[in-house]
Amino acid sequence: MGALENRVRGTAPESASTGPITREELQLASRNHAAPLESLRWPITPPGMHYLLVHFDVPQLDPFDWRLSVGGAVGIRLKLTLGELMVRPSRTITVTMECAGNGRSRLDPRPISQPWDLGAFGTAEWTGTPLAPLLAEAELADDAVELVFTGADQGVQGGVAQHYQRSLSIDDALGNDVLLAYEMNGRPLPPAHGFPLRLLVPGWYGMASVKWLRSIEAVRTPFLGYQQAIAYRYQHDDGDPGTPVQRIRVRSLLAPPGVPDFLTRNRLLEAGPVMLRGRAWSGSAPVARVDVAVDGGWARAQLEPSIGPRAWHGFSFPWVATPGVHSLACRAWDASGASQPLEPEWNAQGMGNTAVQRFDVEVVAAGSLG
C-alpha cells in the first residue's frame, strides 16, 4: 500500500455521544497514557509520564534490520541504517508535545475516540539529526510538494487498512528544527515513543511526529491518506471537509494543589499560603501572558521564561487558601493574540479543545490532613 495509491476514503473517524463513557473509550484510555497533572511540577516530564497516543500496536522492531528509505520525487534514493543516521550531525531540542485530541472528552456531545481529559501533554529532550540536509543529499525534486512519512505501525481505522502515514509540505519539512529523532531524554527512544526512529515536528500537534518511521517519500501531488484527509481535521460536522489540524494552540494547565481523594480525584488542601504552579505553551507563537482565577477573580500570574524555544513556560501565582470550597482556573495568551476560550468550542473530531481548565479545591483546617 504505497503512499501514492492512497485516495480519500474511509468513514469519518468519530461519531459523538451524549451518553455514558463506552467500553471502547475506556479501552483506549487504558492504552493511551495520559500525563498526570502533577507531572506539571517537573520541567522535563519524567520517564513514563509523557503522554502516549498509539493508533495501532507498538511495533517490535529490530534496530539492526531496520532501515529508513527516502524515495519518490528525489534524484537519489537513500536507504539508511540507524548507525548511518546517528553519525550525522545531531541536535537536541526540548519540545513540549501535545495530542490534538487533548480535552476531547470535555466536549458535549463527546466525539467518540481516545477520550482525553487534559493529560495529553509532555515535554522531553529529543535528540536526532536534522531532516533538511538529508533531503538535500537525496536531491529532492523541484516539483515535489510534500513529503509522506510512513510508520511501521499498522492496523485499520475508519474501515481503511493502513500503516500510519502523515505528510508535511516541503516548507514545513525543511524547518530547521524538524528532526529524525533517535533519543528521548538522552536514552534510545522507548518502543512506545517510536524506537528506533521517529519524526519530530516541534510546535505541531503530535500526529505530525510520525513514530517508528520507516520511509520518507517525496510526492508531486498532495497526500490524501486517512490520517491526513479524513482524520485530524477541524470539522463542524461529519459532512464538512474541515481544515487541517497543525500547530499546537495556546494552553495553560495548573498542577492541582493539595492532595487528592483516590476515587473522585477531588482536591483537598490545608488552609494557608500556597504557591499555585503550572505550565503554559503554544506551538504558534511565544506565550505572552497567563492569568489565574480564584473564585472567578482573574489576575496575572508570574510567567517564567520558557525552558527552550519549543518548550513550555512555568507560571506561578501565590494564594492564601481559606477554609471552604474554592474554584481555580487559568488562561494563557500567546504573542499572536490567541488565547484559550472560556468555554469549549465544539468540533466533530474533538480536536484542539483548549478551553480553560477549571476545578474546585476544598480547603480544610491546617493540620487536618495529617
Next chain:
Amino acid sequence: MGALENRVRGTAPESASTGPITREELQLASRNHAAPLESLRWPITPPGMHYLLVHFDVPQLDPFDWRLSVGGAVGIRLKLTLGELMVRPSRTITVTMECAGNGRSRLDPRPISQPWDLGAFGTAEWTGTPLAPLLAEAELADDAVELVFTGADQGVQGGVAQHYQRSLSIDDALGNDVLLAYEMNGRPLPPAHGFPLRLLVPGWYGMASVKWLRSIEAVRTPFLGYQQAIAYRYQHDDGDPGTPVQRIRVRSLLAPPGVPDFLTRNRLLEAGPVMLRGRAWSGSAPVARVDVAVDGGWARAQLEPSIGPRAWHGFSFPWVATPGVHSLACRAWDASGASQPLEPEWNAQGMGNTAVQRFDVEVVAAGSLG
C-alpha cells in the same frame, strides 16, 4: 499520623455497578497506566509500558533531602540517606509485578475503583539492597510482629486521610528477595515508580511494594491501617471482613496476533501460519502448564523457562489461521495445582480476577491488510 495511631476505620473502598463506566473510572484509567497487551512480546517490559497504580499524586522528592527512617520496636533507630543505602550490598532481581485489581472491570457487577481490563502487569529488573540485613542492624525486637512501610504519597481514600501504608509480617519481610529498590532496569527509579526508593516484595501483588518509601516501623500489634484492613481484601460483600490479598495468583495472557482496529481494538489477521505468543506467571508457585484454545479446543502450549525465579515464562502455540472469526483463549496452572477459572469469580473489591483471557480474531485473506 503515625502508624500506631491507625485504627480500622473508613468506608468500604468500593461499591459495584451494573451501569456504564463512570467519569471517575475513566479519570482513574487515564492516570493509572495499563501495559498494552503487545508489550507481552518483550521479556522485560519496555520503559513507559510497565503498569502503574498511583493511589494519590506522584510526589516530587528531593533525593538529597530524602531520608529513610527505621524505628518502632527496634534497638537502634536508623536514619539513612540514599547514598548510604546505595553503598550497601546490592542485588538485581527480575520481577513480574501485577496489580491485585487486574481484571476488575470484567466483573459483573463491576466494583467501582481503578477499572483495569487486563493490562495491570509488567516485568522489570529491580536493583536494591536486601531489607533483612538492615533490620538486623537495627536490632529488631523479638516481640515485633510486623513492619509498617510508609510512603510519601498522601491523600484521602474511603474518607480516611492517609499516607500510603502497608505492613508485612516479620517472616515475609525477612524473605531474602525483599529489597529496598532504587533502580529499575539499570536506571534510577522513575518518579512514578517510587523515586528515590521503594519496597519490592517479589511474588506479591503490587500493593505490598510501597513506593516513595520514607519509613519502616516495627510494631508489636498487627497494623490496621486503611490499605491493610479495609482495602486489598477478598470480600464476598461489603460487610465481610474478608481475607487479605497477598501473593499473585497464576495468570497467562496472549499478545493478540495480527493488527487492531483503532477504535474497537478488534483484531484482524491475515490467513496463514502464525505463532501465538504470550506470558504466564504466578507469585505462589512456579508455572507448570499453559493451554491455548482455538475455537474452544484446548491444547498444550510450549512453555519456556522463566526469565528468572520471580519472573514470567514465555509460551508459544503454532496456529494455521483460516479465514473467518476465531476465538482464542489461554489458561495457566502453577505447581501448587492452582489454575485460572474459566469464568470470573466475583468479590466485592474486584481483587485477583484471573479468569481466562478470551478474544476473537477475524482472519482475512492473505495480503488484504496491505
